[in-house]
Amino acid sequence: MPAGGLPQRGIPPAGANRGGPRPPPAQPALxxxxxxxxxxxxxxxxxxxxxxxxxxxxHPDLAGKLTGMILELPVPELLHVIEEDDALNSKVVEALQVLREYESQQGGAEGQEGAAAAAPAATEAAPESAAPATTEA
Structure with missing residues (x-):
């Protein structure tokens, strides 16, 4: 820096961002x-x-869903989850189990309905491929 204390033109002061990506603004502390x-x-x-x-x-793909599920807990429990990583991990595991159970129940019901709806379309689309399989048996 020159003797006057001002930076020279074109040279940013020490520690200034030199055009690189800026970090996101810090969120206020909870x-x-x-x-x-x-x-x-x-x-x-x-x-x-x-x-x-x-x-x-x-769990980047499920973070929104899992967070929403965990936010159903009472506030004091949420504070504990924020402070203790083990407690958070436990709640995430529980939420994943509930989510998988729900999806398997929904998948089973939808799968049966979907299979019934898709079966006529599949036989209409390829009747030749279905006929030899029934004659050999």
Whole structure:
């Protein structure tokens, strides 16, 4: 820097961003005071914003769904989940189990309906391929 204390033209001051990507702005810290002043919906929003990145680190494709499921818990339990990674992991495992059970139930019901609807279309599309299989048996 010149003796006058001002940076020279064209040279950014030390520590200045030199055109690279800027980090996202820091989210406000989740504090008890902030939660206390927020309404129930705002509390869930704040807690969700704290939980989502933690889940996204291990389950990026399901982070939104899992976060939403976990946000059904009471606020004191959500605070515990935010503070204790083991508690969060436990809740994520539980949510994944519930999600898989639900999908298997839905898949079974939809699969039966889908198979019944698709069966006539499949036999109409390829009647020749179906005929030899029935004559050999």
């Amino acid at each position: 504090t008890a005071a902030a939660l206390a002043h927020a309404g129930p919906e705002e509390q869930k929003q704040m807690l969700g914003e704290a939980i989502y990145p933690k889940i996204a680190a291990t």
